[in-house]
Amino acid sequence: MPRRPACLLAAAALLLGGRPAPGVDIYDGVRAPRGLYFLSYSTFYAADVVTGPSGDAETRDFGYRSARQILRLSWYSPDYVVTALVPFGYTRADALDDSATGPGDILVAAGGFLPVRRADLLALLAAKIPSGDFDAADRVNAGSGQWDLRPSLFIHKAAGPYTMDGVVKYSFRQENPDTDFKPGDEWRVEVQATRRWGPFRIGPGASWVTGADAEQDGARLRDSGPRLLAVGAEAYSRVQGWSVTLQYLGDVYSENTTRGHLVTLKLCRRL
Numbered sequence: 001m002p003r004r005p006a007c008l009l010a011a012a013a014l015l016l017g018g019r020p021a022p023g024v025d026i027y028d029g030v031r032a033p034r035g036l037y038f039l040s041y042s043t044f045y046a047a048d049v050v051t052g053p054s055g056d057a058e059t060r061d062f063g064y065r066s067a068r069q070i071l072r073l074s075w076y077s078p079d080y081v082v083t084a085l086v087p088f089g090y091t092r093a094d095a096l097d098d099s100a101t102g103p104g105d106i107l108v109a110a111g112g113f114l115p116v117r118r119a120d121l122l123a124l125l126a127a128k129i130p131s132g133d134f135d136a137a138d139r140v141n142a143g144s145g146q147w148d149l150r151p152s153l154f155i156h157k158a159a160g161p162y163t164m165d166g167v168v169k170y171s172f173r174q175e176n177p178d179t180d181f182k183p184g185d186e187w188r189v190e191v192q193a194t195r196r197w198g199p200f201r202i203g204p205g206a207s208w209v210t211g212a213d214a215e216q217d218g219a220r221l222r223d224s225g226p227r228l229l230a231v232g233a234e235a236y237s238r239v240q241g242w243s244v245t246l247q248y249l250g251d252v253y254s255e256n257t258t259r260g261h262l263v264t265l266k267l268c269r270r271l
Helices: 006-017
Strands: 036-050 057-059 062-076 079-092 098-103 106-113 120-129 148-159 162-173 184-195 200-211 227-239 241-253 258-270
Touching: 036 241, 184 227, 200 241
Parallel strands: none
Antiparallel strands: 036 057, 036 062, 036 258, 062 079, 079 098, 079 106, 106 120, 120 148, 148 162, 162 184, 184 200, 200 227, 227 241, 241 258
């Protein structure tokens, strides 16, 4: 089968895969006190560069912009976790001359902490439900039109003023029945280290994604699997009962996807 242009593969990965979507975040692995928590994620992602299989830029005017508001509830027992979220937002790709506004795909997850004393270990199983607006005739959609099943393992370790958090996720990605397009399954590894400085916690973070080749009509699209390395930093503090986190991640290497910048403002409060 002929190779698709990188911009079309990037569009499929972004617009069917729903990137960026914090969903279950790295701090889910912290064993929180029993209770119900409200979380809000305000995200903005911008990317003009699209890369091919070699990592070289194949277009520099993709013009992808995504602004999202994600609302989430999480319940901790504290040995068990149940969570659900729904995203809303605006997405545009200038190169495709299309945009979308509306609700995205709902995500639900449940899991439990493992009986380990030296660190917090959380095993979580999440499902992305194709509830968002999707129309195969549109080039840009708020929803993905396909299911994902994502097992994850989180770790949290505190030592004095320092904390270390990490997560490994694997996404089993299903075929979109309206387009017969199946994104490749993906591994995602995220790490975050912070140090306490007065009322703030500040530190570096990184994310690595590697995916299998996508499929169209059951046929594998060779050399279409995405690779993405993003690095950045975050700052955390508490303000009048709210936990406030500001994070930046910049894509420093990518294959078969975009290369851009992500800013996230996260708010969390125990209800």
